[in-house]
Amino acid sequence: SQTIHQWPATLVQPVGSPLSLECTVEGTSNPNLYWYRQAAGRGLQLLFYSVGIGQISSEVPQNLSASRPQDRQFILSSKKLLLSDSGFYLCAWSLREKLFFGSGTQLSVL
């Protein structure tokens, strides 16, 4: 069966520091991968998605970037975090339109 791993679970970072969140999927090959952000009082917002290695589509202009160095690995990065980057970050993969989410990373930028 397919599983998705996301880490860390929580992260507290100072403004201006770099960020790297990692997500890996097991049990499937060539999955579509996604990064969503969930801010307090707002719906999940799609940030990036990838349909293959090295293929990244950005949905929202922002301070973040994504990379897919391997088939089942998806990384969310920032060179300098802003206060507005705080939120709950979720990685997901899809199977026939259904999204399956990881456990999320709660990021607090102080």
Next chain:
Amino acid sequence: EDQVTQSPEALRLQEGESSSLNCSYTVSGLRGLFWYRQDPGKGPEFLFTLYSAGEEKEKERLKATLTKKESFLHITAPKPEDSATYLCAVQEGNTGTASKLTFGTGTRLQVTL
């Protein structure tokens, strides 16, 4: 632009008190409407996909229905373990292979004894 509005924002029920959650949507060509359950501090868990008006899906105490403008999640005789945030999402057509879902802000359900 796709829009998804969920109501109410929060709902408190007593155990056994049935109710419905609403999801109204605006989308150019619905490809699918999705319901998810999210527990605090966790990722959303997939519940249902509905594709066309008139379709219904059931799972235990939950039943999802779909019309051309909205979807309902009916909860029959809820139990405290049904307490969670329920999210609705839509996917419009012409998105290729990617599942680019637009989510509502959710309904926080609390079921008390």
